Amino acid sequence: MSDMLQLVEPLIPALRRYARSLMRDPSAADDLVQDCLERAVGRWHQRRADGDAKTWVFAILHNLAINRLRQTQRRGRHIAIEDADEGAVARPPTQEDALRHRDLVRALGDLPEEQRSVVLLVSVEDLSYGEAAKVLDIPIGTVMSRLARAREKLRRAMEGGEEQPARHGAHLRRVK
Amino acid sequence: MSGRPISEDDLQAFVDRVLDAERQAEVTDYLASHPEVARRVAGYRDQRAALRAAFAPVAEAPVPPELDLARMIARRRRPKATSWRAAAAAVLLLGVGGVAGWSLHEAAKPAPGGVAALAAEAADSYLAYAPDRTRPVEIRADDRATLVAWASQRLGRPVSVPDLAPSGYRFMGGRLVATPHGPAVLLMYDDDRGTRLVLLTRPMATERDAPMAQNARGAVTGFSWADDGVGYSLVGPASPEILHPLADEVRRQVDRRA
Numbered sequence: 001m002s003d004m005l006q007l008v009e010p011l012i013p014a015l016r017r018y019a020r021s022l023m024r025d026p027s028a029a030d031d032l033v034q035d036c037l038e039r040a041v042g043r044w045h046q047r048r049a050d051g052d053a054k055t056w057v058f059a060i061l062h063n064l065a066i067n068r069l070r071q072t073q074r075r076g077r078h079i080a081i082e083d084a085d086e087g088a089v090a091r092p093p094t095q096e097d098a099l100r101h102r103d104l105v106r107a108l109g110d111l112p113e114e115q116r117s118v119v120l121l122v123s124v125e126d127l128s129y130g131e132a133a134k135v136l137d138i139p140i141g142t143v144m145s146r147l148a149r150a151r152e153k154l155r156r157a158m159e160g161g162e163e164q165p166a167r168h169g170a171h172l173r174r175v176k
Numbered sequence: 177m178s179g180r181p182i183s184e185d186d187l188q189a190f191v192d193r194v195l196d197a198e199r200q201a202e203v204t205d206y207l208a209s210h211p212e213v214a215r216r217v218a219g220y221r222d223q224r225a226a227l228r229a230a231f232a233p234v235a236e237a238p239v240p241p242e243l244d245l246a247r248m249i250a251r252r253r254r255p256k257a258t259s260w261r262a263a264a265a266a267v268l269l270l271g272v273g274g275v276a277g278w279s280l281h282e283a284a285k286p287a288p289g290g291v292a293a294l295a296a297e298a299a300d301s302y303l304a305y306a307p308d309r310t311r312p313v314e315i316r317a318d319d320r321a322t323l324v325a326w327a328s329q330r331l332g333r334p335v336s337v338p339d340l341a342p343s344g345y346r347f348m349g350g351r352l353v354a355t356p357h358g359p360a361v362l363l364m365y366d367d368d369r370g371t372r373l374v375l376l377t378r379p380m381a382t383e384r385d386a387p388m389a390q391n392a393r394g395a396v397t398g399f400s401w402a403d404d405g406v407g408y409s410l411v412g413p414a415s416p417e418i419l420h421p422l423a424d425e426v427r428r429q430v431d432r433r434a
Binding site: 003004005008009012013014016017020021030033034037038041042044045097100101104105108119120122123124128129144147148151152154155158159 | 220
């Protein structure tokens with residue numbers, strides 16, 4: 001098990017980040033990571049010896065997150081995105097960045113889950129396309145098409161935001 | 177120049193900076209002459225940077241104590257230690273005496289699922305089934321063919337029953353047991369005084385070939401080894417001087433068949 005500590009412990013910050021970017025609610029995200037690590041400890045012996053620890057652990061986390069998200073959806077318990085975002089994204093250095101990040105995270109939340117996970121694994125977690133395909137258990141071609149679609153949607157959402165600055169905040173409208 | 181047309185995949189890989197130098201240059205040239213596409217790709221690059229920046233603080237934050245992996249691993253080990261102690265106590269109650277160290281267990285980090293794990297599983301199985309007076313085995317020796325067929329099918333390889341009768345141990349029968357490393361076959365033998373031995377066999381994912389090693393748990397001694405992807409552990413309440421030749425005999429017999 002000493003190899004497990006060596007291989008998995010350095011991944012914990014990234015696992016937290018991935019969980020947070022999928023779940024948004026910080027405590028739910030950490031619960032998920034905890035659940036993921038417990039399972040990884042329990043199943044370490046079942047892991048194929050030649051397999052890659054990173055994709056293996058990310059796959060466990062991803063599947064837990066998807067199940068959790070679907071449960072939440074079924075129960076109809078929606079986290080209000082605006083509320084959740086406040087805690088989800090730590091305050092960036094400038095106000096402009098803060099707004100931009102908030103808009104981006106919101107646009108990310110509007111993506112279908114299958115596109116969101118691809119764009120996060122590739123853009124934020126630095127997984128190769130092949131690794132992302134392994135984590136999500138889909139062909140690499142599907143990774144590429146989802147990635148392209150997700151990035152284009154996010155870009156449009158962000159550009160739409162820039163072209164209409166009034167969309168930025170209800171407080172601007174309130175001035176009237 | 178490769179002359180291959182620029183694909184959408186190339187653009188994504190350009191954004192992620194994973195193209196080789198040649199292709200990278202080709203995409204750069206292409207973008208120089210296609211400002212609309214260049215604008216789109218620049219947008220993707222910004223977006224990638226912004227996403228990383230937005231979530232960076234999460235990865236930089238200190239890891240909370242609930243996510244202490246070392247502690248989780250230690251916790252997972254503890255129940256094993258508890259059952260171990262219970263097993264040792266059971267051995268004392270049976271009046272077979274002394275609590276010695278489980279030598280292989282205490283040795284420096286054994287390979288997961290290796291021979292040390294097999295030895296522990298064999299000792300567990302011995303402690304569970306050997307004291308059983310009602311149904312120590314599920315399939316008895318007189319139905320050996322059924323047992324061999326069933327065991328071979330579950331282990332995915334031919335299983336045979338070593339003959340220890342010349343050494344004074346009769347074959348009683350066997351059963352399938354669960355281990356953390358998949359199903360294993362337990363074969364049980366006894367002598368005229370009712371002393372029982374257990375031979376546990378299972379496929380080995382790690383330590384597929386390992387020399388015979390001796391281990392002890394309480395008054396129970398074990399000899400374990402692996403040959404060509406199959407592990408064997410012979411366990412009994414006998415001294416190493418008695419058990420070792422029996423283990424050698426088992427190894428000789430399974431070797432001969434291979």
